[in-house]
Amino acid sequence: MLVGVFASAVVQQRLRGEVVARWMPRHRLPAVLLGSLFGLVAPVCDCGAVPLGRRLMAKGVPVAAAVSFLLAAPVLNPVTLAATAVAFSGNLAIVLLRAGMTLSVAGGVGLLVAHLGSVRFGVPVLAAPLEDADKTAQPALTGGRGRRVRLALVDLVGHASSECTDVLFFVVLGALFTAASQTLVPRADIVALGGLHAGSVLALMPVATLLSICSEADAFVARAFASSFSTGAVLAFMTIGQVVDLRNGLLIWRTLGGRLLLLIVLVSYPLVFVEGVVLNRILSGP
Amino acid sequence: MSRLGRLGRGGLLLGAGLLIFKLLLLGQLHYYLSPSFDGVTALTGLVLATMGGLELWRAWRAVPDRQPSHTEIDAVVTLGLVALPLVAGLLLAPRALGTDGLGGTPVSRLVLAFDPAPGASSSVASDSAGPPVAASASGSPAAPGPRQPIGDVGDLLSYLRLAGEGGVGQPVRARGLVAHSDDLPSNEFVLVRYAIVHCVADAQPLGLLVVAPSDTGGLPTNQWVEVTGTLASEPRDGDHLVGIRAAQIVSSQEPSEPYIPAF
Numbered sequence: 001m002l003v004g005v006f007a008s009a010v011v012q013q014r015l016r017g018e019v020v021a022r023w024m025p026r027h028r029l030p031a032v033l034l035g036s037l038f039g040l041v042a043p044v045c046d047c048g049a050v051p052l053g054r055r056l057m058a059k060g061v062p063v064a065a066a067v068s069f070l071l072a073a074p075v076l077n078p079v080t081l082a083a084t085a086v087a088f089s090g091n092l093a094i095v096l097l098r099a100g101m102t103l104s105v106a107g108g109v110g111l112l113v114a115h116l117g118s119v120r121f122g123v124p125v126l127a128a129p130l131e132d133a134d135k136t137a138q139p140a141l142t143g144g145r146g147r148r149v150r151l152a153l154v155d156l157v158g159h160a161s162s163e164c165t166d167v168l169f170f171v172v173l174g175a176l177f178t179a180a181s182q183t184l185v186p187r188a189d190i191v192a193l194g195g196l197h198a199g200s201v202l203a204l205m206p207v208a209t210l211l212s213i214c215s216e217a218d219a220f221v222a223r224a225f226a227s228s229f230s231t232g233a234v235l236a237f238m239t240i241g242q243v244v245d246l247r248n249g250l251l252i253w254r255t256l257g258g259r260l261l262l263l264i265v266l267v268s269y270p271l272v273f274v275e276g277v278v279l280n281r282i283l284s285g286p
Numbered sequence: 287m288s289r290l291g292r293l294g295r296g297g298l299l300l301g302a303g304l305l306i307f308k309l310l311l312l313g314q315l316h317y318y319l320s321p322s323f324d325g326v327t328a329l330t331g332l333v334l335a336t337m338g339g340l341e342l343w344r345a346w347r348a349v350p351d352r353q354p355s356h357t358e359i360d361a362v363v364t365l366g367l368v369a370l371p372l373v374a375g376l377l378l379a380p381r382a383l384g385t386d387g388l389g390g391t392p393v394s395r396l397v398l399a400f401d402p403a404p405g406a407s408s409s410v411a412s413d414s415a416g417p418p419v420a421a422s423a424s425g426s427p428a429a430p431g432p433r434q435p436i437g438d439v440g441d442l443l444s445y446l447r448l449a450g451e452g453g454v455g456q457p458v459r460a461r462g463l464v465a466h467s468d469d470l471p472s473n474e475f476v477l478v479r480y481a482i483v484h485c486v487a488d489a490q491p492l493g494l495l496v497v498a499p500s501d502t503g504g505l506p507t508n509q510w511v512e513v514t515g516t517l518a519s520e521p522r523d524g525d526h527l528v529g530i531r532a533a534q535i536v537s538s539q540e541p542s543e544p545y546i547p548a549f
Binding site for chain 2: 002154157158160161162164165166168169172173175178183184211212213214216217218220221224
């Protein structure tokens with residue numbers, strides 16, 4: 001999360017809107033793809049992706065590309081992919097399938113948002129002082145170089161502190177919900193469905209949503225399910241858990257608004273379910 | 287945000303940093319996080335404390351704030367909620383996850399089992415999620431003893447990965463939580479430990495079947511105990527469960543590192 005809020009502060013302070021306009025592809029597909037794959041060079045987990053994503057939106061990155069980044073970055077980053085490889089004893093197929101399923105959700109939602117137009121989703125924009133960022137991005141830089149650097153650093157930490165408190169509110173709230181669900185919802189009943197093609201996928205997806213495990217650790221939990229659940233279910237667990245989860249859902253709701261969050265849920269749940277079931281069918285042979 | 291709000295924000299960030307250092311210094315951070323993250327957690331505490339200190343300084347010196355302004359109510363709710371776990375962390379003594387964290391899973395389903403055949407991937411009797419116990423086939427020849435005495439569950443799991451069922455009969459000492467089950471006879475209970483990767487949020491319970499020479503009903507559930515005995519294979523419903531034939535069971539303190547690393 002701290003990496004995310006500092007990255008957000010750097011974007012706020014250093015990235016100018018004109019640069020985004022110059023480099024951002026004008027067509028939907030490349031823009032969404034760029035947003036999805038940006039996670040490969042931005043090693044942020046799910047709670048770090050949100051502050052960075054919303055700051056990029058404030059700087060002019062199209063909503064569709066920012067949404068794709070938010071959904072893909074927690075998984076399509078080097079740390080998560082490496083953790084998945086370690087958890088599954090270097091099984092590259094699992095790593096690639098996880099990345100592919102995540103990319104399909106991020107890309108699918110992003111393209112749909114681009115097609116429908118982001119205006120109709122009423123995505124909240126950051127408050128005025130931040131929208132005016134380009135005018136206010138640089139602090140009153142007077143005096144020697146040392147003083148300018150010091151002022152810029154203090155300003156950077158100020159942005160990060162504000163962002164951090166904002167994000168912490170939803171992290172704490174989400175953690176409360178998650179702790180309650182982990183304690184009160186009996187997982188044993190759900191596990192009974194583990195052997196079924198479709199049932200296993202359907203059973204593990206809500207478990208992932210309720211557990212809300214960080215993207216860098218969820219593969220190790222998923223690995224433990226591998227002995228009693230189908231491969232498709234385990235991959236669905238790792239995919240949906242980073243797209244629709246209790247803790248991050250609140251942050252996304254705050255950042256993107258209720259309508260877009262609903263769209264994400266409505267698209268990602270059926271898509272991941274179908275992918276999981278198809279995968280089980282393929283793996284089990286004719 | 288008002289000057290008071292900014293002071294509150296700075297105080298919270300500084301407090302969060304101090305809480306991390308308090309937990310680190312008192313050795314209590316391991317109730318929440320894997321020891322492998324001590325370094326990065328200390329760095330996080332340092333960064334948070336620095337952010338908080340700077341924010342307090344900025345508010346004190348009335349440096350203009352260019353962050354989006356929250357309403358007073360918004361600021362109070364945000365700071366109040368974030369302060370809750372901070373205050374709780376500073377005031378309450380933390381404790382490790384107990385058997386109440388099993389989420390309704392029957393303890394008899396947590397017991398580790400030896401793999402039924404060489405190369406098989408199944409590691410546990412049912413849905414439990416402990417570290418894999420790569421084991422040789424049932425009836426395999428006796429494996430060499432461990433390089434060092436098996437002093438706890440972590441050592442035992444490491445040994446089982448190498449020796450599998452061939453390690454049966456080796457002396458074992460293990461600490462864990464007592465968990466009784468109606469499915470088990472009165473002289474048996476499940477010794478529960480949690481394995482974690484990052485933190486308690488990803489904790490996965492695993493169990494060892496303890497077979498005692500006499501009734502164990504006097505041991506309360508959720509009590510930490512140290513079991514001394516020999517490694518055993520307990521056939522149940524077609525599975526070979528990992529067990530300990532106990533020679534001695536004594537109550538013990540919660541260990542300083544209550545969780546075992548998942549990998």
